[in-house]
Amino acid sequence: MARVKLDLPERFAFSTELEVRIADVNYGRHLGHDAILAFAHEARLRFLKQHGFCEADVDGVGMIMLDAVVVYKSQAFHGEVLKVEVAAADFGSCGCDFLYRMTEKAGGREVARVKTGLAFFDYAANRVARMPEKFRAAMAGGG
Numbered sequence: 736m737a738r739v740k741l742d743l744p745e746r747f748a749f750s751t752e753l754e755v756r757i758a759d760v761n762y763g764r765h766l767g768h769d770a771i772l773a774f775a776h777e778a779r780l781r782f783l784k785q786h787g788f789c790e791a792d793v794d795g796v797g798m799i800m801l802d803a804v805v806v807y808k809s810q811a812f813h814g815e816v817l818k819v820e821v822a823a824a825d826f827g828s829c830g831c832d833f834l835y836r837m838t839e840k841a842g843g844r845e846v847a848r849v850k851t852g853l854a855f856f857d858y859a860a861n862r863v864a865r866m867p868e869k870f871r872a873a874m875a876g877g878g
Contacts, residue, residue, distance in 0.1 A: 747820035765810035778819040794867035830854035
């Protein structure tokens with residue numbers, strides 16, 4: 736069976752730490768797939784906040800998720816702290832990808848690689864919007 740491959744950049748513009756809570760653990764006693772996307776979401780929000788943005792308002796428009804890819808590398812367990820690195824890439828006229836590497840902080844074990852594709856969205860008009868130049872400029876400076 737063919738596996739999804741997700742290449743990551745050599746350098747990430749941002750990193751944050753998140754602890755695996757008991758609510759993040761599934762019946763297999765490891766970090767659940769739904770929690771992986773929640774971790775990516777939290778890390779992306781922190782990354783955007785660093786630039787003065789939020790998903791609801793990036794220079795007048797919001798963001799909407801188009802797709803997501805998760806590649807699992809190892810299990811993570813309750814109480815472990817994950818370092819979540821974030822980079823923005825593949826810029827288009829209306830959106831970009833966010834790439835994430837999640838590693839267990841104490842030992843450096845890679846847990847997951849994630850990609851989320853987001854588009855800029857005008858919620859008032861209910862349509863995709865062009866990427867704000869303010870966002871593009873902030874990301875061009877190394878994110």
